[in-house]
Amino acid sequence: MASTERLLLSGNEAVALASLHAGVRLGTGYPGTPSTEILEAFSLIGGPAQWSPNEKVALEVALGVSFAGGRTLVTMKHVGVNVAADPLFTAAYIDLTGGLVLISADDPGMASSQNEQDNRHYARAAIVPMLEPSDSQEAYDFTLAAFELSERWRVPVILRMTTRICHAKTEVIPGEPRPSDMEPHFERDIPGRVMIPAYARPAHHKVRAKMEEIARWNEESGLNRIYPGDKSLGIIASGISVMHAREAAPDATVLALGLTWPLPMQMITDFVNSVDRCIVIEEGDHLLYEALTVAGLRVEGKPEMYRFSELNVSRVRRIIAGDVSPEAPRPRGKPPELCQGCSHREVFEALSRLDCIVSGDIGCYTLGVLPPFEAMDTCVCMGAAIGVGLGLRHVLPEAEARRVVSVIGDSTFVHSGLTGIAEMVYNPPPTGHVVLIVDNSTTAMTGRQEHPGTGRSLNHEPTNRMDFVAVCKAMGVKNVEVVDPQKDEAKFEEVLKDMMARDELSVLIAERPCILAAPLIRKLEKAEEEKRCAGSCAAAPVE
Amino acid sequence: MAVTNVVLAGLGGQGVVKASDLLSTTAFSSGLQVKKSEVHGMSQRGGSVTTDVRFGKQVLSPMVPMGEADFLMVFESSQVDINLGWLRPGGVLITPDLIPEGELKNRKSLNVALLGAASMVMDFSEQEWVAAIHHCFPPKLHAVNEHAFALGRKLGAELSRPEVIEGV
Numbered sequence A: 001m002a003s004t005e006r007l008l009l010s011g012n013e014a015v016a017l018a019s020l021h022a023g024v025r026l027g028t029g030y031p032g033t034p035s036t037e038i039l040e041a042f043s044l045i046g047g048p049a050q051w052s053p054n055e056k057v058a059l060e061v062a063l064g065v066s067f068a069g070g071r072t073l074v075t076m077k078h079v080g081v082n083v084a085a086d087p088l089f090t091a092a093y094i095d096l097t098g099g100l101v102l103i104s105a106d107d108p109g110m111a112s113s114q115n116e117q118d119n120r121h122y123a124r125a126a127i128v129p130m131l132e133p134s135d136s137q138e139a140y141d142f143t144l145a146a147f148e149l150s151e152r153w154r155v156p157v158i159l160r161m162t163t164r165i166c167h168a169k170t171e172v173i174p175g176e177p178r179p180s181d182m183e184p185h186f187e188r189d190i191p192g193r194v195m196i197p198a199y200a201r202p203a204h205h206k207v208r209a210k211m212e213e214i215a216r217w218n219e220e221s222g223l224n225r226i227y228p229g230d231k232s233l234g235i236i237a238s239g240i241s242v243m244h245a246r247e248a249a250p251d252a253t254v255l256a257l258g259l260t261w262p263l264p265m266q267m268i269t270d271f272v273n274s275v276d277r278c279i280v281i282e283e284g285d286h287l288l289y290e291a292l293t294v295a296g297l298r299v300e301g302k303p304e305m306y307r308f309s310e311l312n313v314s315r316v317r318r319i320i321a322g323d324v325s326p327e328a329p330r331p332r333g334k335p336p337e338l339c340q341g342c343s344h345r346e347v348f349e350a351l352s353r354l355d356c357i358v359s360g361d362i363g364c365y366t367l368g369v370l371p372p373f374e375a376m377d378t379c380v381c382m383g384a385a386i387g388v389g390l391g392l393r394h395v396l397p398e399a400e401a402r403r404v405v406s407v408i409g410d411s412t413f414v415h416s417g418l419t420g421i422a423e424m425v426y427n428p429p430p431t432g433h434v435v436l437i438v439d440n441s442t443t444a445m446t447g448r449q450e451h452p453g454t455g456r457s458l459n460h461e462p463t464n465r466m467d468f469v470a471v472c473k474a475m476g477v478k479n480v481e482v483v484d485p486q487k488d489e490a491k492f493e494e495v496l497k498d499m500m501a502r503d504e505l506s507v508l509i510a511e512r513p514c515i516l517a518a519p520l521i522r523k524l525e526k527a528e529e530e531k532r533c534a535g536s537c538a539a540a541p542v543e
Numbered sequence B: 001m002a003v004t005n006v007v008l009a010g011l012g013g014q015g016v017v018k019a020s021d022l023l024s025t026t027a028f029s030s031g032l033q034v035k036k037s038e039v040h041g042m043s044q045r046g047g048s049v050t051t052d053v054r055f056g057k058q059v060l061s062p063m064v065p066m067g068e069a070d071f072l073m074v075f076e077s078s079q080v081d082i083n084l085g086w087l088r089p090g091g092v093l094i095t096p097d098l099i100p101e102g103e104l105k106n107r108k109s110l111n112v113a114l115l116g117a118a119s120m121v122m123d124f125s126e127q128e129w130v131a132a133i134h135h136c137f138p139p140k141l142h143a144v145n146e147h148a149f150a151l152g153r154k155l156g157a158e159l160s161r162p163e164v165i166e167g168v
């Protein structure tokens, strides 16, 4: 690829291109805004990519790829890292082989998330290096750097992006492909990869030592930059805040941190000492400010009110001016609603008519909480519908317990609903329970991705399909029924009512494709059918 | 630091993001630096959508600060009032009223028609715009969008450029 080529790419597309140039052997992940387009773009330009049922499994598959000597990319939204945290914390102790880069796509301001957790905490807690690009060019450059860093120190590396990096399009001038020259093969390394206490104890010391080395290397890594300016004001920032700060204070001297964990403390100290006044501009928690203050550096942080939501140029101007007066509210637009014709509508109409206590979950169907339905009572995290519903059933008085229904989407069911069913079968409440799977044959919320229940892979090729009815029955659920809530609206409500009246365990599957996904599903099914027919005709004996 | 700020606003399904792609592609291929940013995620149709496009010699933040848009393009009348706060004094407001009902063969190409109108007061050549239409749409949609664009140019002939404010 010519190095003068200018491309206008989103941060997500830039990570995908860099992963291709890094020679990634397998990209894994689970959809989640704002990370979803990375694997899709990677697959589109020819990279091997697959959706996993959830983020934990995605990271585990990636670890296997790394142990085999292959480079691997794992993508997820910020809350996905919570799900993947168990393997992540121990992966840090392990000497990896192929480079492993985990994308954490954070959503400050919660454009499309249930919380605005700041995943910079994970670098510190899990003991892994973290890079934070400030535009698409850096997303491209840092992804390549992350693979090299990961292989050199044999550690997982987190590339932390945010909505305004993932979804903003900015210029990228790509470089030459830089794949690793390692060919996948198996090499046994028991003490390095089997984390029993005897091997994990030295491994903990080892990873701390690695981080100290990386911190020293980071002083000259070239991943942190100083934009020179007037010495009366110095600003330390990372990620998108670098851009807001440079615009808000065009005359200031700015230290833009790229490899933000472990920190280049000498470089930062010299910077702080070189300016009269030094402010840390960071989105989210006061992490950088706290780290520098603990190190004895005289820096200013931001007032507490700016911990919430995204930063932008106006807010950075206010931080610099110490302005804590109330901010003008942002214009509030029209909220999203379930599409006209969406089959979740009939489901929530029925739940509302039956006066159900709805233990809800995350997906398009969460919009059932808004008028005119207002038929959702709880929503915590993916998969919580089932556990929370069971807890309610166990403790509520009988008449109320009977009204409790757990509502969960098909993608969410595969992501983290199965263990909830195991709990239900193992610890059934006295009134039984009803789980309603709203199966619209896609992961609609994040832009219609495939999942194990659709029988199609990331790029819509046919693969094995997980059969929800068979799974629920095999796990020990007594009543399992499938009804189309739109075509058989009356029957749907009748079956639901009947299940609620019994003291038994029931799963009702409301099956009807999302109307936005339906045209593609029909096309794919038709193509499949034709292929099958052509195959069987060709195989038929000639008369 | 002459950066041009454009905010495009409308409802999901109206092609707001497509229009912003078209504008960014035009500006980018004319050699300028461009940053385009939007918040999307929800699949569902119908909620408010705004996207920011900024172009110039050097663009830093991808987000247009409140009250600093040189152009505010709104694709749905009900969304005009809530978005007025983006526009700077002397900035240009472009609303669907510019394109009378019935003038467009297909109201779906309103997004491109409004860009056609805006193109009359922006500094890109007609060829650059048309090249961007070809880049952003599949061939079977070229004709309808070129038609909408041309109509927008005709109806936008009366628009005046954003006022240059002294000392800013």
Ligand SMILES: Cc1ncc(C[n+]2csc(CCOP(=O)(O)OP(=O)(O)O)c2C)c(N)n1
Binding pocket: A030, A031, A032, A033, A055, A077, A079, A080, A081, A083, A114, A362, A363, A364, A365, A382, A408, A409, A410, A411, A412, A413, A440, A442, A443, A444, A445, A446, A514
């Ligand atoms: C741990 C975690 N990963 C990913 C997401 C993003 N996310 C929210 S809901 C959802 C799946 C929605 O699909 P489905 O359950 O099938 O419901 P639908 O939107 O199709 O109605 C995803 C991927 C999240 N909120 N939390």
Ligand code: SF4
Binding pocket: A337, A338, A339, A341, A342, A343, A344, A364, A365, A440, A444, A445, A514, A515, A516, A517, B043, B044, B045
């Ligand atoms: S995108 Fe699909 S699932 Fe989501 S609201 Fe629209 S029709 Fe329903």
